[in-house]
Amino acid sequence: xxxxxxxxxxxxxxxxxxxxxxxxxxxxxxxxxxxxxxxxxxxxxxxxxxxxxxxxxxxxxxxxxxxxxxxxxxxxxxxxxxxxxxxxxxxxxxxxxxxxxxxxxxxxxxxxxxxxxxxxxxxxxxxxxxxxxxxxxxxxxxxxxxxxxxxxxxxxxxxxxxxxxxxxxxxxxxxxxxxxxxxxxxxxxxxxxxxxxxxxxxxxxxxxxxxxxx
Amino acid sequence: xxxxxxxxxxxxxxxxxxxxxxxxxxxxxxxxxxxxxxxxxxxxxxxxxxxxxxxxxxxxxxxxxxxxxxxxxxxxxxxxxxxxxxxxxxxxxxxxxxxxxxxxxxxxxxxxxxxxxxxxxxxxxxxxxxxxxxxxxxxxxxxxxxxxxxxxxxxxxxxxxxxxxxxxxxxxxxxxxxxxxxxxxxxxxxxxxxxxxxxxxxxxxxxxxxxxxxxxxxxxxxxxxxxxxxxxxxxxxxxxxxxxxxxxxxxxxxxxxxxxxxxxxxxxxxxxxxxxxxxxxxxxxx
Numbered sequence: 001x002x003x004x005x006x007x008x009x010x011x012x013x014x015x016x017x018x019x020x021x022x023x024x025x026x027x028x029x030x031x032x033x034x035x036x037x038x039x040x041x042x043x044x045x046x047x048x049x050x051x052x053x054x055x056x057x058x059x060x061x062x063x064x065x066x067x068x069x070x071x072x073x074x075x076x077x078x079x080x081x082x083x084x085x086x087x088x089x090x091x092x093x094x095x096x097x098x099x100x101x102x103x104x105x106x107x108x109x110x111x112x113x114x115x116x117x118x119x120x121x122x123x124x125x126x127x128x129x130x131x132x133x134x135x136x137x138x139x140x141x142x143x144x145x146x147x148x149x150x151x152x153x154x155x156x157x158x159x160x161x162x163x164x165x166x167x168x169x170x171x172x173x174x175x176x177x178x179x180x181x182x183x184x185x186x187x188x189x190x191x192x193x194x195x196x197x198x199x200x201x202x203x204x205x206x207x208x209x210x211x212x213x214x
Numbered sequence: 215x216x217x218x219x220x221x222x223x224x225x226x227x228x229x230x231x232x233x234x235x236x237x238x239x240x241x242x243x244x245x246x247x248x249x250x251x252x253x254x255x256x257x258x259x260x261x262x263x264x265x266x267x268x269x270x271x272x273x274x275x276x277x278x279x280x281x282x283x284x285x286x287x288x289x290x291x292x293x294x295x296x297x298x299x300x301x302x303x304x305x306x307x308x309x310x311x312x313x314x315x316x317x318x319x320x321x322x323x324x325x326x327x328x329x330x331x332x333x334x335x336x337x338x339x340x341x342x343x344x345x346x347x348x349x350x351x352x353x354x355x356x357x358x359x360x361x362x363x364x365x366x367x368x369x370x371x372x373x374x375x376x377x378x379x380x381x382x383x384x385x386x387x388x389x390x391x392x393x394x395x396x397x398x399x400x401x402x403x404x405x406x407x408x409x410x411x412x413x414x415x416x417x418x419x420x421x422x423x424x425x426x427x428x429x430x431x432x433x434x435x436x437x438x439x440x441x442x443x444x445x446x447x448x449x450x451x452x453x454x455x456x457x458x459x460x461x462x463x464x465x466x467x468x469x470x471x472x473x474x475x476x477x478x479x480x481x482x483x484x485x486x487x488x489x490x491x492x493x494x495x496x497x498x499x500x
Binding site: 084085088091109110113114117120132134135137139147148149156167168172173174175178179180182183184186187196199200203 | 257258260261262263273310314441442444448451452453454455458459461462463466467470471475
């Protein structure tokens with residue numbers, strides 16, 4: 001009886017050990033060892049190859065293409081960190097449930113707004129210029145080149161357990177996170193946090209831009 | 215004896231120096247430690263914020279907000295009802311190459327603003343480059359319709375104006391102003407704009423012949439807008455409060471221009487209907 005118990009226990013332990021090993025391997029595979037610039041470049045290249053894939057070009061595969069791109073974007077952009085930074089000083093006042101809800105809403109809105117842009121893709125390229133690494137933080141300088149313009153886009157990244165993740169983007173030196181923080185500040189001051197969430201929900205439901213008037 | 219004293223004296227001085235150094239090193243270590251600690255504690259820490267974007271506390275006063283919001287809406291409607299349809303039609307008729315040539319032409323006309331502003335900021339070399347660009351582009355570039363100065367001679371523009379110059383002199387933004395038609399500005403930048411207009415050949419044309427000058431001004435705006443169609447729409451659609459989004463983008467952008475973060479990588483402001491985007495070919499320069 002005791003023996004059987006021991007056997008059972010050891011088998012159970014072996015199974016657990018195996019499981020941990022497999023999990024560790026899976027984790028290791030997902031952790032990116034690339035440096036910040038290599039990481040942004042590889043993800044952008046993956047997205048471009050999706051956009052240039054002729055098998056996905058037809059109007060019938062619009063959704064499939066979008067989902068593939070979103071998957072890539074979520075591997076590079078740390079939406080939780082972006083949302084937290086955009087909320088700024090109001091973040092600490094939120095309950096865990098409110099935080100989760102807010103991150104989710106903000107992510108949906110960002111994806112919804114920017115994903116339309118991929119349908120107008122026509123061979124634009126990003127030129128990678130340099131990276132500036134300071135401890136666990138880094139900035140990657142790129143130039144987005146179209147036939148008409150060259151737009152400087154800089155990615156700010158932070159080292160996380162699964163590799164470098166983007167926490168802010170600067171377009172023509174304007175920080176996206178700071179821009180949203182100012183908007184959120186202004187809305188929360190006027191309409192409280194509830195007002196902001198209401199605006200976000202309405203915007204998702206409507207799928208239209210909000211009017212500039214308060 | 216004397217030698218010994220000297221050695222002793224030197225040793226004493228050495229001791230004092232060592233103590234000072236030790237205290238110094240200790241203090242700097244302490245400071246570094248606290249700096250690291252505060253960075254680790256602050257979830258919003260961003261080592262690139264100071265050099266690459268307007269600081270967190272750096273807000274722009276907006277005492278005229280109700281009036282500004284009104285003119286923001288007016289400009290927004292003007293863009294969607296007039297400028298955008300005209301620019302879209304124009305873009306269908308006129309090839310992109312030609313529109314780029316016109317943008318070079320108007321950008322070249324504004325060379326006096328850049329020559330003088332660079333000079334006033336003590337940027338003698340940049341001022342000279344702007345002057346050389348103006349000469350080369352107005353002649354070889356056929357009245358400025360092309361940019362051989364950048365493409366052939368590697369002479370790239372330094373985008374300065376009098377508003378930035380006042381900022382470099384230490385003058386603050388004052389407060390935000392959204393002008394009808396002209397769009398986002400500040401008290402300081404409005405003074406800058408008035409000064410710039412004296413250096414702009416176009417304003418003398420408008421002063422001499424209102425109709426012809428006005429026509430050229432509208433033509434320039436339509437041409438500029440035709441090359442950035444969709445940017446303004448996308449920016450305002452991504453915003454929760456487009457008015458605040460544009461006010462902040464303008465403020466960040468101009469603050470960074472005053473700090474010259476833009477000139478290493480030439481930029482222009484997106485948050486303006488038909489944003490005034492100068493023509494550049496900077497990739498080769500990097």
